[in-house]
Amino acid sequence: MKLRLLMLQKRKIPTYANLSGWSTKGAMACPSCNEEIPSTRLKYGCKFSFMGARRFLPMNHKWRENKSSFDGKLEKRSAPKKMSGDDMLNQLQMLQPITFGKAKKKQMNDKNQNSIIGTLLDIEGKTKDNLNARRDLKEMGIRKDLHPTQKDGKWFYSATCYTLSLEEKTKICKFLKSVKVPDGYSSNISRCVSVKECKINRLKNHDSHILLEQLLPMAMRGIVPNNVYDAITELSIFFRELCSKVLKKEALERLESQIVITLCKLERIFPPTFFDVMVHLTVHLATEAKIVGPVQYRWMYPIERFLGKLKRYVCNKSRPKGSIAEGEHEQGMYQEDFHEWFHHQVVQLYKEESTCVNEVLLSLSCGTFYGIQRFSGYIINGFRFHTKQLEGKRVKQNSGVLVKGMVEDKNIDYYGVLNEIIELQYLNEKRIVLFKCDWWDVHVIGRGVKNDKYGFVSVNTTRKLYTDEPFVLASQAQQICYVNDGSNPNWLVVLKGHSDSFYDLPCGEKSSIDEEAFQQDISKILLKLQICLKMMVT
Structure with a gap:
């Protein structure tokens, strides 16, 4: 049974054969x-x-x-x-005696x-x-x-x-060429599409998954x-x-x-x-x-991504192991939680009545920033969000927003496009991040939003939801992306994003995560570091 479980955890057919002992x-x-x-x-x-x-x-x-x-x-x-x-x-008892040694190798096509x-x-x-x-x-x-x-x-x-026909092939390739997806969703698939030759090549394994699971049904619509x-x-x-x-x-x-x-x-x-x-x-x-x-807990993508990370550490190809060890050491130093360390050190020095720590530095270590900031990008809930203006010249689409709401005791999904990211700061480093979005009209089924028999959701870009509340909490936002609907030029098909850091909890299971959690901004920590180090030196 253990062998079977291990065998089923491998997704590649050659490994499947090696572990099972059965030729594939x-x-x-x-x-x-x-x-x-x-x-x-x-x-x-x-x-x-x-x-x-x-x-x-x-x-x-x-x-x-x-x-x-x-x-x-x-x-x-x-x-x-x-x-x-x-x-x-x-079956094993019927095996003939095995002769060990090298056999003549055959060339394998691994495309x-x-x-x-x-x-x-x-x-x-x-x-x-x-x-x-x-x-x-x-x-x-x-x-x-x-x-x-x-x-x-x-x-x-x-x-x-x-x-x-050639025209239909060109239409599919143009659709795939124009697709923009969020960061981490897939690689830039448009680079693999040749509209002139009507070919798709150099796809990675994960891109093939995305193409089959999400994009291909949209590309074939009406064709x-x-x-x-x-x-x-x-x-x-x-x-x-x-x-x-x-x-x-x-x-x-x-x-x-x-x-x-x-x-x-x-x-x-x-x-x-x-x-x-x-x-x-x-x-x-x-x-x-x-x-x-x-x-997804058994396939090789996380391991391949980690190996890719290690390969980027290699600067000296004659000593790859040393480069990887050095890179991991430096990465570990960067990932230290400086804020907690700095606060602990300042409080400790303050208790010892050190002359290099005053009330200002102590307050700074606790966090006392105020004001309103605007961002063009923000990372939250495991997603990277960009405003619509920022992504205009980019190959990725990170401005799609999904928020779950309720109207008359009925759950409803709101789909929108992110325009502004605003941060409200409060005492003790408390911050609230708001997303200002343009929302599509999802209240009118059939005219503003529609679902087909396969569960694909489409929104009408000519109908916007006019509301006095365009803001939502960033912690409530999920990421989506839009692709063109080939059969309806004024409609966009919604593709839901996925986060590697968050998981759906079963109904009724309570989460220990604080709903009012606030995100640290690395720029502030660096600013604190500069000020505090100057004051500690003086």
């Missing part, structure tokens, strides 16, 4: 399905296809009898049974390709719809309208329901047919809910049954070459999450 290549590439995995060797694609999601459907489901829309066969098999510890031990976006944009080398894929359809005897024909030595094949949009959007919602910070058992059970339906919908649309082992493994992700918890 070939016909039986899924350790969970083991010997009962549904796989087919494609003659012209020269690879294994893992169509067969219908096995996980209920035995009386109508799609089990549908041959023409899937692989041309009736599906009478039940879902693969789960392996027990005794079953694994029996991380996004099958969906590559197929939709028909990117060479990344698309799963090519001549060999069409010849495999003909070999399997399914989808006769997509079979290729040969004339005068050339092959011809018809367009599919997901085939896009692809409804059946294609529904299937891809359901897959997007599956990964978005699965990767959330808080998972409930009921939600996982729903995802467990829903992903089977989604994969079956995809099998009716895309060719068999699309369904490699990575697509098949999605059917087990919800089950794994029920065993070992939320996905």
Whole structure:
């Protein structure tokens, strides 16, 4: 059981194979399905296809009898049974003697390709719809309208329901090129988009997650047919809910049954070459999450970010370990809480009746600043906020604000754009930060705000909420970003941000955090340091 838990905590397929002892290549590439995995060797694609999601459907489901829309066969098999510890031990006893030593290495192609976006944009080398894929359809005897024909030595094949014209591809690329997201949300995806060539490349793993979970459904709106949009959007919602910070058992059970339906919908649309082992493994992700918890606590992104931080410390490449140790030491010195240390030192000297400490210095160490300040940026609740004016020339969008309110005992979300950041200072360093925003009219459903069947929220930019209370407490603000709605030019689609520092608490659980907590400003601490050091020296 411990091995299985450790195995499920790794998200990369090679590590999955090393820890489980089960090869993730070939016909039986899924350790969970083991010997009962549904796989087919494609003659012209020269690879294994893992169509067969219908096995996980209920035995009386109508799609089990549908041959023409899937692989041309009736599906009478039940879902693969789960392996027990005794079953694994029996398999180990059947192993042949192992000969240790070096084997001839094969070159591996480690490119991380996004099958969906590559197929939709028909990117060479990344698309799963090519001549060999069409010849495999003909070999399997399914989808006769997509079979290729040969004339005068050339092959011809018809367009599919997901085939896009050059104008439609350009529209998707322009949308992705224009997207601005908050800091920490993803990298600058627009740098990876080529509108002229209609290509997307050099995406990092986390960018691929953001593209699939958030941006791709927005980019496809009004472009692809409804059946294609529904299937891809359901897959997007599956990964978005699965990767959330808080998972409930009921939600996982729903995802467990829903992903089977989604994969079956995809099998009716895309060719068999699309369904490699990575697509098949999605059917087990919800089950794994029920065993070992939320996905985000098991993936490699935090470790990769930390390794990136260590790499930035390396100035002398011949001595990387020494550079990292020195950088960590300096970083630790900067992170010391100077304010508490300084206050403790001044109070101690004052009690000892030291001549270098007077009443002014003691008051300064306690904090006695007054006045009103304005900022163009502010960090709170784990989010970095910028005013709309500041972000005009930036590639990131940090001005979107979400505040939860209540109207007539009914919860309502208010969406706005941040215009001003004002800080009110009080005695003993007490500060209140206010956000002044332009708010969209969310009181009129359908005209000011609307929700589609997938839960996406859109706001009408021509309707603002006229109010005498444009200010909200910064501590109440959550960050969102807006992307253009391709089907409605005057509407923006809301994408909610995420903070790595804050978590949703279950209902009824009390938090020990003070609601009137105030944030320290580093500029004031530095100013105190300068004044106090001068006074202590004199």
